[in-house]
Structure formats: C-alpha cells, structure tokens
Amino acid sequence: MLIRFRGTHTSIFHCNGVGLCSFRSQFLYSSTSTPAPTHFLVKYLVDSLGFSNEEAASTSSKVTSVKTLKNPDLVINFLKQTGFDNTQMKKMVSRAPKMLLRDVSKTLKPKFQCLMDLGLSGSDLVNVIAKDVQIIDRGLVTHLRPTIDFLRSILGSDENVVKALKRAPWLLTFGPHHTMEANRLLLRNIGFSDEKIRKLVVIYPNYLTQKPERIKDLLHRLENDFQVPRDSPFFHYGFQVLSSQKKSMLDRKIGIFKSFGWSDDDILEMFRKLPYCIGLSEVRIQEKLNLFMKELGLGPAYLVSHLGVLIYSLEKRVVPRMQVLKILDEKKLERRNLALSSVLSISESRFIRYFVLPYKDQIPDLNEPLQKTVAP
Template sequence: MFGIGRNGAKKHLSSMVNGIRFHLFCSKADELVVHFMVNSLGFSTKEAISTSAKVTRSRLRNYEPLLLLDLFHKIGLNKSQIKTLVSSSPKLLFCDIDTTLKPKIKGLQPLNLSGSDLVTLIEKSDFLRRGLHTSIKPTLDYLRELLGTHDAVAMVLKKEPRLISQNISKVLPPNIALLQNLGFSQIDIANFFQRYPRCLLRNPVCLQRVVHQAEEIFDIPRGSRMFLHGIAALVPLHESTLERKIDIYRSFGWSHSDICTMVRKLPSCFDFIRG
C-alpha cells in the first residue's frame, strides 16, 4: 500500500484548500486574472484572490497582462518587483497600457531610474493616479529647473518619491522665497532641498517658526554653514517635543548655553534622545 507521507499530505491538503477557496471566491475575483497572478507573478491563490478583488471588474476591458509584463520587463523589472507593484496597486492589471501607463513610464526615462527605484517611486506615491501633462511632467520640469540636472532630480525622488505626486510648483515657492530673503543663494537652496527634500514641503508658517527657533533659541547665525542643517533638524520636531528633548539635556546638568553650543556644532543631536 502506497502513502504520500506527512509532508506530502500537507501539501496535497493545502492544494485542495486553495482550490476550494478559489472556487468559493471566483465570483469576486475573475478566474482569468487569478490564474495569471498565480502562474506568472508567483502569487499564492489566496493572495491573488485577495489582491484581484480590490479592483472593479468593470476595468476588465483593459486587461492586457502580457503587454504589462512586456513593458515592465523592458524597463528592467523582475518577477518579484512586478508582483510587489501589483500587490500595492492591483489596478495596474487593468490600466490602459498604451495610452496611460507607457507614456507615464516614458516620461521618467530621462531620470535613468533603476528597476528597484521605479518600484519604490510607483509604490510610495500616487503616480498612477496623476495625469502625465497636468501633474507628472510639470513636476519633473519644475524639479529639473530647480536642481539643474536629471541626475539631481532622480536623487531627490529616490529620497522622497511622494514629490512626484505633489503640486510642488505651488508648495515650494513660498519656502524658497523665505530662504532667499534670509540671504541664501539658489545653489544653497537647491543643495538643501536635494539633501532634505521634506523640509521645503512644509507649510511656510511652520518653516518660519523653525527659522525663528534656530536664530532666537539656539543662536545659530544665518551665515553659519550649520544654519540650514539646524533647520533640517528642527523641522520634524513639534514645539512640545523639542521642549521635552531640551529638558532631557537640562536634566544632565547642561545650561542653556551648553545646549546651544551643542546644537550649533551638531544640529542632529536631538535625534540621539527620545522625547
């Protein structure tokens, strides 16, 4: 008498369960789509059903999986990366590839982003929901003008992928003007933005408050090379959080002058303590 063994039995049972689950849920996740996700992208049946069910079947008219794979393979994505994208954005399976997806991907080509960088950019922004000519291209053009080169734009997008989906032509100018009024050159500001992109995405009122803190509380001179680093260190800190961190240093017996000296020399000192 032949047996299939304990491990074999588990695999057989798992296969049966997945098969039953698939037939139970096929009304919610089209069989064709689920099969493609399992056989071509490495999804489990359960993952495929769950992911496919997140998008409406009305978009099935745009379902062209082989064209999608061909496009992603051509731009250097592997099977695992494609699965990651489809997991985070299932509607990729049903987008109009020729009129929507290809032009957007083509718009990113001057940046020479690697496959993993493209995955991160698409996954961590609402790139797929943004219009090419109404949002993506104006954003890239603005960044190119501000930073000077496509390489610099690519670098800043790697740090902050969500930039691609923000209306930065309206968000950045007030903060850039604020730094210009403080005496910083266009090159200074471009370098600052490239290193700390999130800082210039803040509300101008917030940035003005941080500038006041750097100058009035910690006595960091505007002409100091550490001034912008000080702003970058203070921007993420709510006023109450900053005060708690200062209190911790005071509990060590440090005077206000001691703390200011440390901040002027090492603005990132607040990252070393929890508060």
C-alpha cells in the first residue's frame, strides 16, 4: 500500500522518545538527495523478473514510495494472467517502474478491458502494450477512449483501428489529435476518398503523426519526381518508402543503380512498379545488383521486367536455389529449363519437386543447400 507522509510527526518507525522519532523522520523525509533503492524491491525484481542487481537497483530507486510488495506482486500477477512473459514484463517495468504502483482493479483492468472491447485480445493485446508501456499511464477517460474514438472516425471500423495499432501501438499515446486531423484533411483536399485514406493509414499509420508540411513535400515528390499516380495500387507503398528515409539516402541508392547502368527511366519504372526495391538497404542493393548483373549477366531491362527477383532473400532463396541448379548443370543432368524469374518465384515445395526429388538417387544430398539456408 502506498503510504503518504504529510509531515515529520508521521512515521512508520517505532521509537522510544520524541527526539529520536523526530530526528529520524526529518532525516528520512526532508532530504533532497536522490532516494536510495528500496532493497526488498530490488530482491523482488531480481527473483521474479530476472533483473540484474544493478538493473533492479536503478529501477527501484524510481519508486521509493513502495513500502510493501503487495501492490507490485498484484501487478505482476495480473500481467502474467493476461499473457505477458518475463522478458516483456522486465522491459515494461524498466521503462515505466511506476506501473508497479498502479491499482489493478481501478486502473489496469479497466484500461485492458477498453482495448479488449476494441478487439485486441490474446497475443495482440500483449504485444501492443508491451511495445508501448506508456499506454498504461494514459488516462482512460481523458486520453485512451478519446484517441480510440478519433482513430475510429478516420479508419471507419474497430477492425481497422486494431490493424493500425498492431503496426503502430504508439498511436494510442500520441498526443496532438489536431496533427492527425490536419493530415486527414490534407489528403481529402487533394482528392483522396475516405476509403483511400483508410487504406493508407492502415498500411502506414505513421502518416497520421508526421508534420503536415512534410506530408505535402512527400506527396509532391511521389507524384511529380517519381511520377506515381494517385490511383496507382502502389501509391501507398511508394509513400511509405519515401517517408521512411532521408532524401540523401534515397539519392545514394539511386546512385548505386546508375553505377550499374540503370537509366532514369529504368529507375522510375522500377519505383512505379515495386517501390520496395528502393526500400532495400544500400548494402543489399549493391549485393543483389552484383549477383544478378555482374555474375549472371542480366541487364536493367530484364530486372525492370522481373523486379520480384530483387526482393527475394539472397541467403534464404536465391543463393541456395542457384547452388542446386549449379550442381545439376555441373553433372550434366537434364533438368527443367525455367527462366530465372520462375526458378526464384515458385514455391519451395514446387522447387523441390522440380529440381531435387527427380535426382534423389543420383545426388542424395542435393537438398542440402536448401536445408542449410532456407527458412521453413
């Protein structure tokens, strides 16, 4: 139970004389120095959540008003019953130690129930709260419910709100609703329907919380510099790619493509067809262009027409499959003559059926490259 001290005459200590009692009360409660950690809480955090002694001391020093383990234990047990594991709880308590002081019945349960009524449950509920523990500290009536109502007004349904929150839990703790409203009006003013706005926000919730000036600039670049029309099915993804990186980084990535002989038109066509190609890291772009263009001799025209090959993982798909084909060709075994794009795009089971099982007697370990590097 949280015990408040209103003056130096109130103390939890038993004393033999007024002088000693007064001295200890003044010494303990009038000091302005940083409070020492509550040692019984340190032990509790170490034993129950796996904190190190140093981590536990740092965390408990921020909640020195804890006088018993009753409330922290109620909080931790409630979180366990809800489905949080020790790793998640440790991170949450580290980020927001005062959650150990919250009243389970009056504070935590109503907030959790509010999110469950929205449609979050099970692992989804746990993951949303674990990713942004500040949700627990937001007022139910003053913040959480108004924010959910506002998101519902934009996204049209509880289902869409849940989808957005699973992608961006911090939407629940974002403060300035006027910023989100300004961005919605911005899209409406340039001709976006409410349905198109919903799709954009569900796919890319960060859109709502950026400064309107930045949104205007991104939309201008997307339509004018990259020539992606608003009715393109990839408009949302193009916006996401542009907004997730600085212009200087984007320019460096374009420079890498140009160093391999790509023209401006090639790059624009690639972006319009599959913006994710520009979303790859600089290192990944370099590695993939080295493999497909320098080692395999493919030109920009082929890759622009088969952009999917640039998205596949080198380690999990491209290299293992190329190794299997190389083994078959080195042994001069007849095999299906599929284009590279088809070899990489077919499912794992079909690839095995086409290029591994027919040769299991001649090459028993042919499947080894796939087993070693390809995720199931």
